[in-house]
Amino acid sequence: MKFAIIGHLISNQKKNQIPEGWSRHNNILISPQLNFNGTRGIGISIQLSPEEMIQLPRDIIHEQILEACLYATDQLNADIIQLGGLTTSVTSGGVWVAKQDDFHGYVNHGDSFTAAITCQNVLKALKIKDKSPDDLILAIVGAYGVIGEAVSQLLVPRFKESFLIGRRKEKLEELSSIINGNYYTSLFLDTKKADVVVTATSHPTALLRSEHLKENAVVVDVSQPPNASVELCKNRPDLFRIDGGFVDSPTNFNVPLMPKGKIFACIAEVIMQAMEGEKGNHVGSIDLNHLYKTEKWAEKHGFLLNELTNFGRPRPLLKI
Numbered sequence: 001m002k003f004a005i006i007g008h009l010i011s012n013q014k015k016n017q018i019p020e021g022w023s024r025h026n027n028i029l030i031s032p033q034l035n036f037n038g039t040r041g042i043g044i045s046i047q048l049s050p051e052e053m054i055q056l057p058r059d060i061i062h063e064q065i066l067e068a069c070l071y072a073t074d075q076l077n078a079d080i081i082q083l084g085g086l087t088t089s090v091t092s093g094g095v096w097v098a099k100q101d102d103f104h105g106y107v108n109h110g111d112s113f114t115a116a117i118t119c120q121n122v123l124k125a126l127k128i129k130d131k132s133p134d135d136l137i138l139a140i141v142g143a144y145g146v147i148g149e150a151v152s153q154l155l156v157p158r159f160k161e162s163f164l165i166g167r168r169k170e171k172l173e174e175l176s177s178i179i180n181g182n183y184y185t186s187l188f189l190d191t192k193k194a195d196v197v198v199t200a201t202s203h204p205t206a207l208l209r210s211e212h213l214k215e216n217a218v219v220v221d222v223s224q225p226p227n228a229s230v231e232l233c234k235n236r237p238d239l240f241r242i243d244g245g246f247v248d249s250p251t252n253f254n255v256p257l258m259p260k261g262k263i264f265a266c267i268a269e270v271i272m273q274a275m276e277g278e279k280g281n282h283v284g285s286i287d288l289n290h291l292y293k294t295e296k297w298a299e300k301h302g303f304l305l306n307e308l309t310n311f312g313r314p315r316p317l318l319k320i
């Protein structure tokens with residue numbers, strides 16, 4: 001199977017800039033062909049910034065995403081599409097794309113493996129700090145999102161107390177029906193008491209500020225763009241910030257935003273699905289059985305969390 005990664009511009013890119021080796025077709029940018037041990041793919045970026053992805057009318061965004069998906073399947077012969085960055089949140093976790101009559105491929109948001117790696121990051125960080133989750137307070141920002149929902153299901157039962165944070169009361173109420181453990185829901189950024197903060201939001205800019213975080217807090221930042229900035233880490237060296245979405249890659253992959261030797265877990269998931277030849281969609285809420293399966297795929301194919309990183313650089317040795 002051949003895969004395609006659909007993304008968007010990062011915040012500091014200009015629309016007239018094309019990454020080296022990439023080409024332009026109408027409203028999309030196209031990477032050179034990607035090759036992962038014989039499994040081939042392509043990267044495609046629509047020309048919208050994170051701010052535009054949030055602020056523009058949804059039909060305009062959908063039109064550009066669908067154009068990219070159809071070009072990938074109809075012109076580049078991709079079998080499976082991975083929706084990256086905010087393309088997942090604006091398509092209801094990929095459900096909208098999968099329902100389009102003109103689209104005949106498979107869709108995977110890649111968030112199942114991302115959620116699994118996020119949980120691994122949390123537990124690995126606490127092991128380094130010699131702390132047990134059942135003595136600590138957890139906060140999950142973006143708790144009812146695709147990633148946040150799965151992380152909440154897996155981590156809340158392990159912590160002493162948790163705060164599940166989101167902007168919509170009705171979505172938090174829905175989340176409460178599937179979560180076990182001692183937790184509170186909040187419409188506010190109630191992270192100040194948390195020993196561990198997981199951020200998995202679609203916010204287009206850095207969301208967390210110094211006053212939001214407890215001294216020596218662990219921050220696992222899954223969001224792209226990040227919710228915890230480099231500037232925050234400089235001003236608060238006590239914080240233990242971790243990238244939530246990177247894993248080691250057995251093959252170097254030249255994709256923007258990825259450090260050498262690393263790959264986003266969401267991209268790794270679609271590559272693994274293509275390598276396994278599994279036909280099917282993985283959209284909307286995460287099926288925990290599929291999440292566990294991605295962890296087994298990762299052991300088989302070498303997409304492992306061997307070290308913690310902060311902005312792609314090793315932790316705890318990082319100096320900003």
